[in-house]
Amino acid sequence: MRIVVCVKEVLDPDAVNNYALAGRLEIGDDGKSLTQAAIPRLMNGFDEQALEAALRIKDTGVECSITVVSAGPAPGDILKHAAALGADEVASIEVDPAALDAHVIASLLAGYIRTTGGADLVLCGRQASDDDQGVVPALVGEMLDLPIVTIARAVESGDGGWRVTRVTPDGDEVVAVTGGAVVTISNELGDPRYPTAASKIKARRVKPTVVAVSDLGLSADDSEPRVAFTKQFVPTIQGNCEFISGDSPAELADRLIARLREDSVI
Amino acid sequence: MSSNEVVVVTWGRGGEAFAGEVDDILTLGRGVAAATGGALNWLTLGPVSDTIRQTAGTYGVANIDHIEDAKLAEFSADATVAALAQYCEQHSPRVVLIAQGFDVRLVAPRLAAKVRAGVVMNAAAVEVDGGGKLSVTASAYGGDTRAVYEIAGERACVVSVLANAVLPEAADAATTPAVRDFAVDLAAVDERIQVLEKPKAEGPRLDAAEIIVSGGRGLGDAANYKLIEELAEALGGLPGASRPIVDDGWVDSSHQVGLTGTITRPGLYLAAGISGASQHMAGCSAAKTIVAINTDSDASIFRYARFGVIGDCLEILPELIRAAKS
Ligand SMILES: Cc1cc2nc3c(=O)[nH]c(=O)nc-3n(C[C@H](O)[C@H](O)[C@H](O)COP(=O)(O)OP(=O)(O)OC[C@H]3O[C@@H](n4cnc5c(N)ncnc54)[C@H](O)[C@@H]3O)c2cc1C
Numbered sequence: 001m002r003i004v005v006c007v008k009e010v011l012d013p014d015a016v017n018n019y020a021l022a023g024r025l026e027i028g029d030d031g032k033s034l035t036q037a038a039i040p041r042l043m044n045g046f047d048e049q050a051l052e053a054a055l056r057i058k059d060t061g062v063e064c065s066i067t068v069v070s071a072g073p074a075p076g077d078i079l080k081h082a083a084a085l086g087a088d089e090v091a092s093i094e095v096d097p098a099a100l101d102a103h104v105i106a107s108l109l110a111g112y113i114r115t116t117g118g119a120d121l122v123l124c125g126r127q128a129s130d131d132d133q134g135v136v137p138a139l140v141g142e143m144l145d146l147p148i149v150t151i152a153r154a155v156e157s158g159d160g161g162w163r164v165t166r167v168t169p170d171g172d173e174v175v176a177v178t179g180g181a182v183v184t185i186s187n188e189l190g191d192p193r194y195p196t197a198a199s200k201i202k203a204r205r206v207k208p209t210v211v212a213v214s215d216l217g218l219s220a221d222d223s224e225p226r227v228a229f230t231k232q233f234v235p236t237i238q239g240n241c242e243f244i245s246g247d248s249p250a251e252l253a254d255r256l257i258a259r260l261r262e263d264s265v266i
Numbered sequence: 267m268s269s270n271e272v273v274v275v276t277w278g279r280g281g282e283a284f285a286g287e288v289d290d291i292l293t294l295g296r297g298v299a300a301a302t303g304g305a306l307n308w309l310t311l312g313p314v315s316d317t318i319r320q321t322a323g324t325y326g327v328a329n330i331d332h333i334e335d336a337k338l339a340e341f342s343a344d345a346t347v348a349a350l351a352q353y354c355e356q357h358s359p360r361v362v363l364i365a366q367g368f369d370v371r372l373v374a375p376r377l378a379a380k381v382r383a384g385v386v387m388n389a390a391a392v393e394v395d396g397g398g399k400l401s402v403t404a405s406a407y408g409g410d411t412r413a414v415y416e417i418a419g420e421r422a423c424v425v426s427v428l429a430n431a432v433l434p435e436a437a438d439a440a441t442t443p444a445v446r447d448f449a450v451d452l453a454a455v456d457e458r459i460q461v462l463e464k465p466k467a468e469g470p471r472l473d474a475a476e477i478i479v480s481g482g483r484g485l486g487d488a489a490n491y492k493l494i495e496e497l498a499e500a501l502g503g504l505p506g507a508s509r510p511i512v513d514d515g516w517v518d519s520s521h522q523v524g525l526t527g528t529i530t531r532p533g534l535y536l537a538a539g540i541s542g543a544s545q546h547m548a549g550c551s552a553a554k555t556i557v558a559i560n561t562d563s564d565a566s567i568f569r570y571a572r573f574g575v576i577g578d579c580l581e582i583l584p585e586l587i588r589a590a591k592s
């Protein structure tokens with residue numbers, strides 16, 4: 001059985017938040033990239049949890065190989081990190097992401113899966129923490145004609161397919177699919193494991209399989225972007241906070257409640 | 267090739283539930299249609315109620331397109347995507363607008379793939395320039411930035427729109443929309459996902475709450491979350507939470523407010539011990555009044571708050587519970 005996990009390299013979202021909070025988030029001369037070169041790049045958090053979901057399936061004794069694939073710029077450490085965590089194979093489709101959109105990225109990933117023997121399960125994070133779009137998994141599913149199960153907290157093998165627990169606004173939903181599927185993982189899966197020191201050292205020597213785009217059998221339509229990312233800006237927030245004053249917690253509370261009643265908020 | 271029509275799509279929750287939930291997206295649609303020079307239509311999968319007719323007229327909708335099929339009676343992603351794709355193939359709308367929600371995150375990109383359209387989620391604005399070029403502004407980095415996507419050539423685009431992206435505004439002249447039935451053939455559709463256990467919806471949902479009291483890491487300890495529950499109850503609202511305390515197991519994930527939790531739009535949102543990270547605010551900045559309690563006077567949450575209390579929430583919450591009850 002083969003599980004393919006799709007991962008993306010992103011800017012550390014906590015660092016981006018800190019720059020934003022300090023009012024120091026800036027866009028470069030190209031009008032669309034963040035300028036902070038000091039922000040570390042890492043594996044998108046939900047993707048790391050997708051890999052964790054794959055490892056948990058393996059932990060239960062399911063005979064499977066785990067392939068981690070990334071389409072984007074020459075990957076830094078994220079594929080080594082994946083290898084250290086226990087991926088059996090790591091593969092890199094090196095492309096310039098600035099010129100691509102979700103459709104082309106999905107074509108590359110689907111093409112990779114198709115030309116390397118297919119997958120019994122494709123796992124992705126529910127969305128990337130940079131563009132927040134979360135559309136690539138559904139596009140990959142459509143291209144491979146696989147059912148797509150979104151926003152999962154648990155995936156188990158069973159009955160010739162998969163049993164998936166989804167996190168819905170009404171609570172957990174348990175669904176089953178027969179055969180292959182694309183499943184997207186949400187943070188409710190829980191914390192991913194850490195690599196051991198020994199596995200980290202071993203992973204340093206791991207070389208990702210470099211995939212040539214020309215080998216993926218893409219059509220002209222597969223490679224034609226539907227949308228172009230042209231601009232990025234930092235929105236301004238107009239604050240107008242009225243601070244409640246008081247000498248004690250009781251006084252602060254009384255004044256706040258009185259103020260809310262005065263404005264008919266409560 | 268697409269026409270220059272704009273279609274707003276809704277489904278699945280009967281007629282009445284739409285009241286007040288589509289006003290913003292219809293307003294957005296009318297503006298886009300004016301710019302593309304096409305008609306604004308409303309496609310609904312389900313019965314056309316009087317409320318739908320009235321709302322459509324108020325917001326200047328030209329046609330109410332109506333699809334009904336046994337396979338759409340309960341939400342099925344495969345059937346919904348197939349029905350929408352058949353509609354799009356026949357009508358070739360330039361822009362498909364859907365209010366973002368849980369199922370839309372799946373349906374929008376799947377539809378786009380089927381009809382070879384572009385897709386943009388988390389949209390806050392849609393613009394059409396003089397040359398007919400379509401661009402969509404979407405929230406990114408949890409709300410820290412906005413990204414602008416230009417749709418290639420004449421392609422159609424499926425746009426999933428954030429709640430409260432635009433202020434509802436009735437059309438200058440109300441319309442009397444024609445209702446057009448659209449027949450779909452879903453015979454070949456066999457939902458591939460089988461539901462084994464349905465979610466057990468317990469009580470009212472956060473996204474419908476008028477008052478929400480939320481707690482974050484500033485509560486210090488799981489046991490202190492009961493202060494949030496008590497204040498929510500005293501105010502007649504529901505308790506919410508930031509993601510870290512959900513991840514740490516203090517509360518169930520159904521309470522999570524934010525980008526990847528529930529998107530809420532209450533009258534009052536009271537946040538205690540929450541810093542106001544963009545990913546949290548993505549789920550509550552549409553609240554009419556935000557109140558923040560935080561020890562740090564520089565906390566980001568105060569930039570969004572109407573009222574602020576600088577102080578220890580563990581001391582202030584018990585007093586608020588008392589004052590709210592009096
Ligand atoms: C892709 C992605 C998606 C995310 N999705 C979500 C989401 O959906 N929802 C969400 O909430 N977060 C989400 N996050 C996380 C988000 O970025 C923040 O980390 C999180 O919201 C912070 O939670 P917090 O405010 O409770 O904790 P902190 O940021 O740690 O803030 C705690 C606050 O409490 C204050 N405080 C401390 N002690 C007290 C006290 N005694 N009394 C009063 N105040 C006190 C502190 O001053 C501080 O402001 C997401 C992050 C990423 C990267």
